[in-house]
Amino acid sequence: MNSLPLSLTSKLNLLKGKLAELGSAAVAFSGGVDSSVLLVIAKESLGDGVVAVTARSEVLPQRDLKDAVRMAEQLSVPHWILESEEMALANFLINGPDRCYICKRARYSAILEVLKARGVPVLLDGSNADDAKDYRPGNRAVRELGIRSPLQEVGLSKAEIRLLAEHFGLDCWDKPASACLASRIPYGIEITRDKLAQVERAEEFIRGLQVARQIRVRHHGDVARIEVEDSALTRLMEEQFRERIVEHLAGLGFRYITLDLGGYRMGSLNRAIEERSDLG
Numbered sequence: 001m002n003s004l005p006l007s008l009t010s011k012l013n014l015l016k017g018k019l020a021e022l023g024s025a026a027v028a029f030s031g032g033v034d035s036s037v038l039l040v041i042a043k044e045s046l047g048d049g050v051v052a053v054t055a056r057s058e059v060l061p062q063r064d065l066k067d068a069v070r071m072a073e074q075l076s077v078p079h080w081i082l083e084s085e086e087m088a089l090a091n092f093l094i095n096g097p098d099r100c101y102i103c104k105r106a107r108y109s110a111i112l113e114v115l116k117a118r119g120v121p122v123l124l125d126g127s128n129a130d131d132a133k134d135y136r137p138g139n140r141a142v143r144e145l146g147i148r149s150p151l152q153e154v155g156l157s158k159a160e161i162r163l164l165a166e167h168f169g170l171d172c173w174d175k176p177a178s179a180c181l182a183s184r185i186p187y188g189i190e191i192t193r194d195k196l197a198q199v200e201r202a203e204e205f206i207r208g209l210q211v212a213r214q215i216r217v218r219h220h221g222d223v224a225r226i227e228v229e230d231s232a233l234t235r236l237m238e239e240q241f242r243e244r245i246v247e248h249l250a251g252l253g254f255r256y257i258t259l260d261l262g263g264y265r266m267g268s269l270n271r272a273i274e275e276r277s278d279l280g
Helices: 006-020 033-049 062-075 099-117 129-133 138-144 158-167 193-208 230-236 239-251 268-272
Strands: 025-028 050-056 079-083 215-220 223-228 256-259
Touching: 006 033, 006 158, 025 033, 025 099, 033 050, 033 062, 033 158, 050 062, 050 099, 062 079, 079 099, 099 138, 193 215, 193 223, 193 239, 223 230, 230 239, 239 256
Parallel strands: 025 050, 050 079, 223 256
Antiparallel strands: 215 223
């Protein structure tokens, strides 16, 4: 177990104190590093008073769902998997700039109803201090619904959370950031099940080549725009990988397969709206 900087230890102790005051709570659990760290600390602070809750959805990569199930089992925390119905929401499918708000508002409202019925008073999410740097309209839904974001409350950054995950021995400590599959479809383009499936299958194939760790396939109609970390750009262009990617993605229905020379950028599809201040 690695030692922690004094400043991080101070934040950790503050977080434990905040969680202990709750008595019991549910953690919105994705299996990623943020929610995993939150779940570990919540379990330490609340004991049997904590439960993990995951929303199963067509916009959630199956890989992430499996990670969440596995991690909850490893931590010996009760895990409730609830169905999420955002694909039935017309205002979500039209894919406006408030897409994430609509999704999170509906999803968390449904979860809160279940928690109320089961006597769990508080829902916690894994938002961190860095999340404010990107366009995240879903955060507005979190605030409106009274959901707590303890990692953010104590000022924990993503880098600090990864240090904590390594400190706790979590194998997800260096897991690349993930996001819902709908985030691969540009705003204003309708979200469909077929598009989500295309994206997920394309990313899983590229991931299986073990060339890149951070992978996004942005869906621009018949164009697939691939983003990977800068260090993987050159390797992905090697003939042995390039030809296989082109063949596989063409088989999924993409006519043009492109590699974005700018590399992976978190929320790259937000650039068209990042200057607006009235969206969340």
